[in-house]
Amino acid sequence: xxxxxxxxxxxxxxxxxxxxxxxxxxxxxxxxxxxxxxxxxxxxxxxxxxxxxxxxxxxxxxxxxxxxxxxxxxxxxxxxxxxxxxxxxxxxxxxxxxxxxxxxxxxxxxxxxxxxxxxxxxxxxxxxxxxxxxxxxxxxxxxxxxxxxxxxxxxxxxxxxxxxxxxxxx
Numbered sequence: 001x002x003x004x005x006x007x008x009x010x011x012x013x014x015x016x017x018x019x020x021x022x023x024x025x026x027x028x029x030x031x032x033x034x035x036x037x038x039x040x041x042x043x044x045x046x047x048x049x050x051x052x053x054x055x056x057x058x059x060x061x062x063x064x065x066x067x068x069x070x071x072x073x074x075x076x077x078x079x080x081x082x083x084x085x086x087x088x089x090x091x092x093x094x095x096x097x098x099x100x101x102x103x104x105x106x107x108x109x110x111x112x113x114x115x116x117x118x119x120x121x122x123x124x125x126x127x128x129x130x131x132x133x134x135x136x137x138x139x140x141x142x143x144x145x146x147x148x149x150x151x152x153x154x155x156x157x158x159x160x161x162x163x164x165x166x167x168x169x170x
Contacts, residue, residue, distance in 0.1 A: 046052055
């Protein structure tokens with residue numbers, strides 16, 4: 001297909017689409033006018049005060065009815081939107097392609113954690129280290145046996161000391 005033929009067909013499609021949009025707009029306007037004529041009768045303003053008050057009461061009653069219908073419709077819409085979102089979440093869960101967001105690391109002490117969980121009820125601060133057992137370090141016997149290190153070095157100095165060192169090890 002040549003480019004000139006393609007451009008000609010494209011322009012024809014655009015013209016047909018434009019005509020269809022104009023027809024739809026005119027039809028929507030006609031529908032709107034028909035609806036207004038059916039539901040909104042012409043307003044005749046009476047001359048005396050009592051008739052004006054009656055007209056106002058009648059208009060207020062109609063406004064209340066319309067508001068009630070609008071409120072009911074809003075509730076239905078919000079309820080259906082919530083159901084749609086729940087169903088979407090269920091579908092996502094069933095597909096198994098739901099990505100869990102990465103959680104942030106939060107550093108919290110025990111006191112702040114309890115305060116966050118319990119709120120104003122938490123007044124006592126917990127010292128977790130106070131509940132731990134006290135462990136005494138065992139003193140090694142080897143450390144007690146070693147005496148003055150200078151004395152050992154003087155004993156081992158020279159050939160006699162080396163001889164003593166080999167004799168004690170063997």
